[in-house]
Structures are given as C-alpha cells and as structure tokens.
Amino acid sequence: DIVLTQTPLSLSVTPGQPASISxxxxxxxxxxxxxxxxxxxxxxxxxxxxxxxYEASKRFSGVPDRFSGSDSxxxxxxxxxxxxxxxxxxxxxxxxxxxxLTFGGGTKVEIK
Amino acid sequence: EVQLVESGGGLIQPGGSLRLSCAASxxxxxxxxxxxxxxxxxxxxxxxxxxxxxxTTFYADTVKGRFTISRxxxxxxxxxxxxxxxxxxxxxxxxxxxxxYWGQGTLVTVSA
Numbered sequence: 001d002i003v004l005t006q007t008p009l010s011l012s013v014t015p016g017q018p019a020s021i022s023x024x025x026x027x028x029x030x031x032x033x034x035x036x037x038x039x040x041x042x043x044x045x046x047x048x049x050x051x052x053x054y055e056a057s058k059r060f061s062g063v064p065d066r067f068s069g070s071d072s073x074x075x076x077x078x079x080x081x082x083x084x085x086x087x088x089x090x091x092x093x094x095x096x097x098x099x100x101l102t103f104g105g106g107t108k109v110e111i112k
Numbered sequence: 113e114v115q116l117v118e119s120g121g122g123l124i125q126p127g128g129s130l131r132l133s134c135a136a137s138x139x140x141x142x143x144x145x146x147x148x149x150x151x152x153x154x155x156x157x158x159x160x161x162x163x164x165x166x167x168t169t170f171y172a173d174t175v176k177g178r179f180t181i182s183r184x185x186x187x188x189x190x191x192x193x194x195x196x197x198x199x200x201x202x203x204x205x206x207x208x209x210x211x212x213y214w215g216q217g218t219l220v221t222v223s224a
C-alpha cells in the first residue's frame with residue numbers, strides 16, 4: 001500500500017501569513033500516462049471534505065488562487081499564500097494511483 | 113449542480129446488516145467513478161470502496177467480503193450494502209463522485 005505522511009500535524013497561522021503543508025509518498029504517484037495522482041482536500045469543521053487541488057498542482061474550480069500545489073518526486077506541498085479565517089480545518093492529501101486509495105493523516109490548521 | 117445525499121445510517125448491533133444509499137443529481141451515476149469513504153469519530157479519512165463507470169469494483173481489505181458497492185441507473189443512486197458489521201465500522205460514511213464532489217455523510221453506529 002502507498003503510505004502518505006503529512007507534516008506538520010497542526011499549524012497555527014496569523015491571518016494574512018503564508019502556510020505550507022507537506023505530504024510525502026512512499027512511492028511515486030506518477031502514472032505512465034503522465035498524470036500525478038495526488039489530491040488535496042480541506043475538511044472544514046462539521047463539513048465533508050472539499051477538493052482544493054487535483055493532479056498535484058491543478059486548482060479545482062472555485063478554489064481561491066491563494067491555494068497552490070507543487071511536487072518534487074515523492075514530496076508534495078500545499079501552500080496557502082495568505083491564510084484567511086475561512087481556511088481553518090483539516091487538510092488531507094490523497095493518492096489514487098493505485099488501490100487501496102490512501103489518505104495522509106491530516107494537518108489541522110487554526111487561526112492565531 | 114452536482115449533489116450527493118446519503119441516507120440509511122443508524123444504530124445497528126454487531127453482526128447486523130445495513131444498506132446505505134447515495135442519491136445523486138447533476139450527473140449520471142452509471143457513467144461515473146464513485147467511492148465510499150468513512151471517518152471514524154475524531155479520526156481521519158479511510159477509503160472503503162469504489163466503482164468504475166465500467167462496473168468494476170474495489171474494496172479495502174478491512175471490508176472485503178462484508179461490504180458490496182452497487183448502483184441503480186434508474187434511480188441514479190449509489191449503494192453500500194454492509195453486513196457482518198463490527199464496532200470498528202462505526203463511522204460517518206461519505207459517498208463521493210471521485211475526485212471532486214462529496215455528500216454530507218451518514219452516521220453508522222455499531223453497538224450492542
């Protein structure tokens with residue numbers, strides 16, 4: 001199974017400041033079709049997860065451009081350029097290269 | 113607008129059975145890649161099962177042989193038939209059109 005390790009476990013950020021979350025995969029998520037099957041979700045308190053980034057670096061429809069995703073081999077990063085109050089919640093990375101699909105353990109983001 | 117609405121959760125005794133439903137609108141279930149994901153109380157996300165548009169199905173090892181994913185084209189609905197339920201199956205169950213839209217979830221509690 002592919003293991004995704006997220007760091008940090010939690011993050012406390014001042015509004016307007018940047019934030020960065022890491023997701024390290026135990027193996028490549030690059031498919032032979034050229035697609036990297038890594039996704040980022042945000043689960044706001046009391047809500048279901050919502051897609052932020054798909055295929056490692058593509059912003060989903062309606063997602064503010066302060067969110068960005070990048071990758072370097074098996075290391076993936078979600079960056080928030082300027083954190084806002086509405087960004088609080090738990091962020092998860094997820095891989096769908098192969099079954100079983102797996103999620104990272106989550107990173108809880110709170111506002112200072 | 114894509115919408116997914118789960119139902120069928122509740123309190124069930126260990127060893128019992130339950131069928132979850134996920135009514136979809138805004139897209140066609142039979143033409144889509146769909147999944148069930150669960151979240152135990154206070155825990156992270158765990159993939160449970162997926163079904164391709166072709167009808168091919170996949171299961172997590174923890175539920176294989178006990179859960180069955182299916183769909184009804186006429187009702188545009190996804191199902192998860194769960195049997196031989198255990199305490200560790202207690203969770204909120206989300207259906208999702210992979211990878212973008214998720215329902216709000218339905219709570220399954222397995223307890224005597």
